[in-house]
């Protein structure tokens with residue numbers, strides 16, 4: 001089953017409750033929440049207190065994408081704030097295995113993300129600890145960038161690894177995805193589609209969410 005996870009990075013931050021209602025009504029499965037610290041990526045967004053506040057307003061699955069250095073310092077706070085899935089970057093920590101284990105211990109689903117320059121093979125030894133692998137299809141940091149076509153082999157490689165291992169790990173893709181190019185990532189094996197600008201800038205959000213299912 002294909003899941004759609006609109007990135008609220010492109011929403012109206014002054015009206016987060018109604019924006020979450022809007023994506024839920026449009027048929028979204030998850031709400032993708034981009035956390036940036038100004039260190040791991042050049043941009044700064046939001047922290048656990050905002051996640052906690054919006055948790056009270058929405059029943060959507062919170063898909064929290066941590067683009068922060070040393071995420072082990074904050075995963076407990078995000079778990080307590082109401083995250084359902086916590087995804088950390090392979091490049092952001094010295095011990096991704098320990099972080100992934102801790103996320104599960106805290107009762108959340110554990111995700112591991114790789115930046116475009118990272119060899120997807122790094123994921124292989126960690127597969128058993130992951131509920132989700134997030135393959136970035138732009139350089140993380142900002143919404144509205146162009147999809148990097150050369151990430152298609154990365155998606156295919158990760159999908160193949162999980163198949164070989166007999167796991168049903170979700171394969172998520174994030175960055176520059178729209179109804180115009182979603183077929184490429186679905187065919188490569190992705191099954192969780194993040195889209196920020198394509199969803200929030202669309203005239204008919206429900207139609208866009210539907211189109212993103214391919």
Ligand code: DX5
Pocket residue numbers: 007008009010032034065138139140141142143144145174175176177194195196197198
């Ligand atoms: C970028 C973020 C993305 C971003 C996607 O670093 O991780 O989730 O919001 O936005 P679009 O879909 O506009 O590329």
Ligand code: ZN
Pocket residue numbers: 007032033034065174194
């Ligand atoms: Zn993201």
